[in-house]
Amino acid sequence: MPKSWHELNVHLNDEVCNAVKSFNFPYMTPVQAAVIPQLLNNKDVAAEAVTGSGKTLAFLIPMLDILKKRSFEEKWKKHQVGAIIISPTRELALQTKEVLEQMLKNIEGLTQILLVGGSSVEDDIKHFRINGGNIIICTPGRLEDLLTGNHAINLPNSIKHLEMLVLDEADRLLDLGFQKTLDTIFSFLPKQRRTGLFSATQTKEVQNLIRAGLRNPVLVSVSAKAKQSTPDMLQNFYIVSKNNGKLATLICFLEQKQVNKSMLFLPTCACVDYWMKIFPILCKKLNIPILAIHGKMKDKRKVVLEKFRTSEKALLLCTDVMARGIDIPEVDWVLQWDPPANAAAFVHRVGRTARQGNNGSALIILLENEEPYVNFIDANQRVKLQRLNDSADENKINTLREIIRTLLLKDRALMEKSTKAYVSHIRAYSKHECSLLLKVQELPLGAMGVTYGLLQLPKMPELKNRDVSDFSPIDNLDLNNIPYKDKIREQSRLKKLDEYKTTGVWPSKKQKFTKKVTESWSITKQNKECRKERRQKRKQSKLQAANQEVKNKKRKGGISKEDLEELKNDINLLKKWKKKKISDEQFEKEIGLT
Incomplete structure (x- = not known):
């Protein structure tokens, strides 16, 4: 009571x-x-x-x-x-x-x-x-x-x-x-x-x-004996989407449920930036404002959060910066694009709805290989998920992909955002705490490229020796022909492109460091070890010379108080250096090597 x-x-x-x-x-x-x-x-x-x-x-x-x-x-x-x-x-x-x-x-x-x-x-x-x-x-x-x-x-x-x-x-x-x-x-x-x-x-x-x-x-x-770790008035659902259809699943869900005020948690800041450009075009039927917030926005976050608080209808794209303690009235759905990095974050995310005794619902969209996550989150966090059917078909998937590709072909900046979001998503996925269950090696990387509407897959280690046959690039596409919408930026790019065609080298501010950047890892490591060895030899020779000088003076019986004090300081410095209390640079400076 x-x-x-x-x-x-x-x-x-x-x-x-x-x-x-x-x-x-x-x-x-x-x-x-x-x-x-x-x-x-x-x-x-x-x-x-x-x-x-x-x-x-x-x-x-x-x-x-x-x-x-x-x-x-x-x-x-x-x-x-x-x-x-x-x-x-x-x-x-x-x-x-x-x-x-x-x-x-x-x-x-x-x-x-x-x-x-x-x-x-x-x-x-x-x-x-x-x-x-x-x-x-x-x-x-x-x-x-x-x-x-x-x-x-x-x-x-x-x-x-x-x-x-x-x-x-x-x-x-x-x-x-x-x-x-x-x-x-x-x-x-x-x-x-x-x-x-x-x-x-x-x-x-x-x-x-x-x-x-x-x-x-x-x-x-208060929660130790609870049967569940989420609010009582919260209903949790999940949908297993097609590997290339997570976006289509989400759009169909929003259209059918007529969601008024919702939060969509995305894995990275780059994903938020990218989908913020795409969603207003894909969600015109919803007739709701699309807002975005993440940790790198700094000054804008307060304005966006206040706008979302006061809106009767809105979809907020966000990262886990919004997952803890934020109390926003009348959020009816919390949507998750991906399983969060750790199990506890799942509870915090869905806790943005069903607050203060109100009803609320949450949905997570899983890929085909991620369905075991349902049992995991039940066992780990006492959260039971109910399955909903996926209403997205191949026609919807293909339609959305073509809309996005049309947008990317018109704006190089948007194309670059799509690649950055895709890469950051995969890198974030590889850092999951439950990596035994959610393995990056099992991700359908080609199908994910379809979801992001990519024109072609980027070059990255995770794609090496992987089957990406479920991704279809655009035939005979020359990426150099895709312009920036920003005219000043496009003029600068064309100038660099002309120089590249002439010299074979892309002009860059860091061009003078090209040799160092392209140096192999093994050679870099070898050179570093050589430099370290030379420093060690210089230090040892300096100390040996100092000790020999003291011995000579002792034999002559002419050692002075100043010499003893200098020797004492050198020994103290050596002890500090060996215990790593001072850096190599500080030691060399104090001992007189530099």
Whole structure:
């Protein structure tokens, strides 16, 4: 039976109570009921709960209550930081800021500041100096920069009064390689603080982070006994498409289901860029906006995300940058072009729908050799998939391929995007964690080239000695005749093409390095070993000469204090070099070889 907010066994500040009421949520979610009392009773908490379970309010409510109670003793100054929330992505940080912003409308005397990439460090410094910020919502890289850099604000001094630290989506923070950054941040924070760690999965790395950053934490696991790791109101489906028909399967599905608001997860940024150019033409019947977002877009991501949030109908093409913690209203379908790189990411992706008790559906499209993934995801993540029939036929597949090829023949830039997307897709597939099941050697590479509408297959190692008979290139096609739509770019290409026809060498800025680039790997390695050996000999001869000089002086009885000091320094340098505490270049410089 869900608990109401009145059943909390701790008393919340009146202003915080009013802030909670503004959300019109009569009942607490299980994670909120378990976590809030622990944090309010001065406990560190490590919480594991499925995506969409209400983790954001689970840490914001006790955080605000703690800060308000502290303000009764002494009001917070604008540059005193009482709480820090660290998020893995700027989208999640922005979402947390928006939730907190709504709560702060009912709470006086507390301010917040958002510190993430996408804006300049100077702007963040200026904003903090003028407005301050009692609560910092940030990404780890930006916070580390402001703590360690020589900036116009003394942030290490401002966080001396820190009451609470929150690590949101901690497993994702570690997946993105922020372990060293977090260790650096921890070194600046006061040890007498409360820490909340929230994660959808408890990996070995998360356990190590718990031991490093929390003191005797209370472990809360809401999902441990669940029959499934996805929301109850979510229906999961899959379609096994023809090897050359994944695009046709997707288009037919969108047309038949009349999907209003959906997200399509693609394997790479290059795939998002390419299909963003193609989908608006292929999906004219749907009459919905097509949007795109990925990690390399930087400044545009905030604008695209806000446009998708406010749209009643839209299809968002995205990478896994949108897979964690992002709460977008009324997403009715989550679509996956490919199995994600790891099993946990599957759960995070489909968790973008069926949030806050709403209904939602998810679909993954599998190739013929990928059907065993259905049993794998059931066993690994407790996600059961229902099969749907594939309604795409050969006629639809061929029609879509010809439309795409017509577009590529008119624009060289689009043709290059198609090749880049295809190559990046295969390279990403080769990095699957479940590579024993999803083998790149079993991918139908020729048929995939048909799906991408390629004019010809690129030269890449993965295609060597592979059967690609299911790909039909265009007969007598000369790629040099395909122009850029951009006239300036096309003029530059034609000029280079004329020079190539004359000299036989394609003009390039890196032309002077041609010999080095084309040098075989074995020769490069041999030359590197020779250079290393010569450096070793020079160092040894220098040290031998120094030792001999000392011996000679000892025999003569004329060794000086300066000589002994110099010898001592040389020996210390040698020890540091052997222990790899200094680089070869530093050693050579200090010892006098350079």
